[in-house]
Amino acid sequence: MKRLNPPVFGATLTVETCAAGISIPERAQALMDALPVIQASEVEYRELGSSARLFEIAESTTVTPQLSADLMGVIYKSHFARKGSPSRSLYEEIRMAPEFGICPLCAQRIVATVDHYLPQTRHPKLNLTPVNLVPACSDCNKRKLAGVATRAEEQTLHPYYDDLGSERWLVVEIQASSPPTISFAIRSPRVWGAVLAARVQHHFRVMGINELYVAQAASEMADISYSLENVGASAGPNGVRQHLDEQFRSRYARDANSWRTALYEGLRDSDWFCIEGYRMIRSPRT
Ligand SMILES: [Zn+2]
Incomplete structure (x- = not known):
């Protein structure tokens, strides 16, 4: 929200x-x-x-x-x-x-x-x-x-009244699969309290946000797979991680909890993705 x-x-x-x-x-x-x-x-x-x-x-x-x-x-x-x-x-x-x-x-x-x-x-x-x-x-x-x-x-979230703060709360989990499987999760900061934490979960369910973000993220990964393969070929896993980190920082600077921020953070922090997962986006192994 x-x-x-x-x-x-x-x-x-x-x-x-x-x-x-x-x-x-x-x-x-x-x-x-x-x-x-x-x-x-x-x-x-x-x-x-x-x-x-x-x-x-x-x-x-x-x-x-x-x-x-x-x-x-x-x-x-x-x-x-x-x-x-x-x-x-x-x-x-x-x-x-x-x-x-x-x-x-x-x-x-x-x-x-x-x-x-x-x-x-x-x-x-x-x-x-x-x-x-x-x-x-x-x-x-x-x-x-x-x-x-x-x-x-x-109660769903109300944009005029509810404040989710700037702490990171939207996270992505990457599963080692071919192609990579991603899912979004909410990591409620303590300051939210129990009611707000439950409301954010409820809001995501009602608005169908998880499915929406998963589809967007899958499309984003398909978009970047070519450049990740190039970076990986020339600079290896560390190069891939650095590239993803730059992408993360740019998204984070604007919005700490957009799906893109969460996606790039999750990809950057996944050893599996930075070592081999990025090569399985365009060419899934069967
Ligand atoms: Zn909407």
């Missing part, structure tokens, strides 16, 4: 801007009348979000008696996020926040949408609340749909 700064604006601005673009007077009025309820919900969200207890927020079927979850859903889709609406720029500001448009939830795929961290059908009061709106790729968005956390450990 990639940490993101939360949006600089709050629900008052999204609600007022959205309402200004609604041409059906009763609908705009119902939304404006709901503002105090939405604001109170936002206060609760910020409070619980900062202590990783968002799962405690009670579900509801309405925002106010005049504003059902269904109508709030229509307002989000047909007014707030609609192209050309006055609030679309706020939606875009949230969606475009990640560097290079990379999804903060998987740190790999491209952002396609805005995800409601607490789902809009169960939490209509938070439908337009910026801190509940997280940019996401369509895979992460879909994968997250089904799950509802009933315990702290079942």
